[in-house]
Amino acid sequence: xxxxxxxxxxxxxxxxxxxxxxxxxxxxxxxxxxxxxxxxxxxxxxxxxxxxxxxxxxxxxxxxxxxxxxxxxxxxxxxxxxxxxxxxxxxxxxxxxxxxxxxxxxxxxxxxxxxxxxxxxxxxxxxxxxxxxxxxxxxxxxxxxxxxxxxxxxxxxxxxxxxxxxxxxxxxxxxxxxxxxxxxxxxxxxxxxxxxxxxxxxxxxxxxxxxxxxxxxxxxxxxxxxxxxxxxxxxxxxxxxxxxxxxxxxxxxxxxxxxxxxxxxxxxxxxxxxxxxxxxxxxxxxxxxxxxxxxxxx
Numbered sequence: 001x002x003x004x005x006x007x008x009x010x011x012x013x014x015x016x017x018x019x020x021x022x023x024x025x026x027x028x029x030x031x032x033x034x035x036x037x038x039x040x041x042x043x044x045x046x047x048x049x050x051x052x053x054x055x056x057x058x059x060x061x062x063x064x065x066x067x068x069x070x071x072x073x074x075x076x077x078x079x080x081x082x083x084x085x086x087x088x089x090x091x092x093x094x095x096x097x098x099x100x101x102x103x104x105x106x107x108x109x110x111x112x113x114x115x116x117x118x119x120x121x122x123x124x125x126x127x128x129x130x131x132x133x134x135x136x137x138x139x140x141x142x143x144x145x146x147x148x149x150x151x152x153x154x155x156x157x158x159x160x161x162x163x164x165x166x167x168x169x170x171x172x173x174x175x176x177x178x179x180x181x182x183x184x185x186x187x188x189x190x191x192x193x194x195x196x197x198x199x200x201x202x203x204x205x206x207x208x209x210x211x212x213x214x215x216x217x218x219x220x221x222x223x224x225x226x227x228x229x230x231x232x233x234x235x236x237x238x239x240x241x242x243x244x245x246x247x248x249x250x251x252x253x254x255x256x257x258x259x260x261x262x263x264x265x266x267x268x269x270x271x272x273x274x275x276x277x278x279x280x281x282x283x284x285x286x287x288x289x290x291x292x293x294x295x296x297x298x
Contacts, residue, residue, distance in 0.1 A: 004082070004083060004086070004088070005027070005030060005031075005034075005079070007082075008030075008078070008079050008082040008083075009023055009026065009027055011082065012026060012078075016170070017170045017171050017172075018170060019147075019169050019170060019171070021147070022169075025071065025075070026075040026078065026079075029071065029072040029075035029076065030075055030076060030079050032072070033055060033072070033075075033076050036055055036058065037051070040054075044083075045083075045088055045089060045090060046090055047080070047089065047090075047091075047094055048091055048093045048094060049093040049094050049095075049096050049097050051094075052076070052094045052097045053097055055076075056069070056073070056097065056100075059072065060100075066100050066101070069099070069100055070099050070100060070101075073097075073099040073100075074099070077099075080094055106278070106281055107244075107245075107248040107252075107278060107279070108240075108245050108248060109245060109248040109249040109252045110241075110245060110246070110249045112253060114235075114236060115140055115246070115249055115253075117235045117236065118136060118140075118231055118232065118235050118236075118241075119133070119136050119137060119140065119181075121136075121231040121234050121235045122136065122231060127192075127193045127196050127197065128193070128214060130188060130189050130192055130193040131189050131193045131194070131197070131211060131212070132227050132231070133185050133188075133189070134182075134185040134186045134188070134189035134193075134211070135149065135211060135224060135227065136228070136231065136246070137181055137182040137185040137186070138152075138164075138178070138182050138185070138186065139224075139228070139243050139246045139247070139250075140182075140246045140249065140250055141178055141179045141181060141182030141250075142164065142166075142176045142177070142178055142182065142250070142267070143176075143246075143247050143250035143251055143254075143267055143268055144164075144166050144176060144247070144269075145168070145169075145243070145244070145247065145269075146221045146224050146225060146242075146243035146244065147221050148166045148167065148168055148269075149211070149221070149224060149243070150209075150211070150218070150219060150220060150221040150224060151166075151167055152164065152166070152209070152210040152211065153208045153209055153210055154208055154209075154210055155208070156210060157178075157186060157210060159183060159186070159187065162177060162178050162179075162180075162183060163175050163176060163177050163178055164176050164178055166269070168269040169269065172269070174266070174267075174269050176267055177267070186210075194212060197212040197213070197214065197216050198212060198216050199216065200214070200215055200216035201215065201216030201217060202216075211224075221243075224243055225242060225243060228241055228242060228243050228246070229241055229242065247268070248279070251264055251268060251276065251279040252279050254267075255279050255280060261273060261276055261277065261280070264276055264279070
């Protein structure tokens with residue numbers, strides 16, 4: 001079965017152009033399911049709907065979030081469909097098992113004044129502070145994902161035209177406009193900080209990444225998450241602040257200012273406009289909050 005799983009994961013990479021993190025998550029979820037089958041003495045190739053329902057009930061019993069269960073079931077279904085195409089499954093009754101609907105939760109976001117305070121948090125004169133200012137400005141000024149930011153190279157940024165070339169999910173490239181504040185922060189970083197960080201790299205092969213860590217190596221997305229969290233604690237004692245909240249804030253502020261939904265969808269790199277529409281709910285919630293707070297008869 002290991003070979004079939006290996007072939008399935010390979011098909012995700014080649015045929016669907018799935019991101020590496022997606023492939024790893026699918027592998028982990030499917031291996032967990034295979035261990036469950038082994039522990040119960042079930043054969044995968046004899047799988048039926050009762051076995052899958054049994055596993056679904058176990059996940060619910062173990063208090064997994066709906067979104068996590070939905071992801072695990074999606075991985076398992078994809079693998080089972082692959083086995084079906086290979087004519088390895090005895091029956092298809094597993095197809096009738098429904099996946100639990102995801103909880104509809106509004107994304108967390110910051111208000112404009114909170115964002116401005118965060119952007120001003122890194123020290124201006126230090127090498128890393130200068131880099132961190134540029135990172136925060138780019139995250140909020142473009143709305144790109146943290147992995148997309150970590151993948152930026154020196155050639156990704158067009159300072160003259162004011163845009164960056166981003167490689168998104170599924171290795172799809174898109175052009176994202178960059179505002180003057182973010183461009184200015186990046187220009188200062190490239191002039192004052194990056195050369196000093198680059199000089200710390202001991203290897204002969206210098207990094208082409210736009211953002212470097214303190215050793216002159218590629219800055220990881222995990223490091224970006226840590227620095228965003230650090231400045232969130234510094235300015236507002238928010239320990240759960242993440243790059244994705246800045247992405248949510250970017251989209252919410254654009255729509256609040258009257259930006260076209262399709263344009264925001266394009267900038268964010270959403271395949272479906274329904275994914276972008278959730279931010280319209282945030283703007284409506286904000287409208288209602290303002291009304292209740294200010295109207296004398298609310």
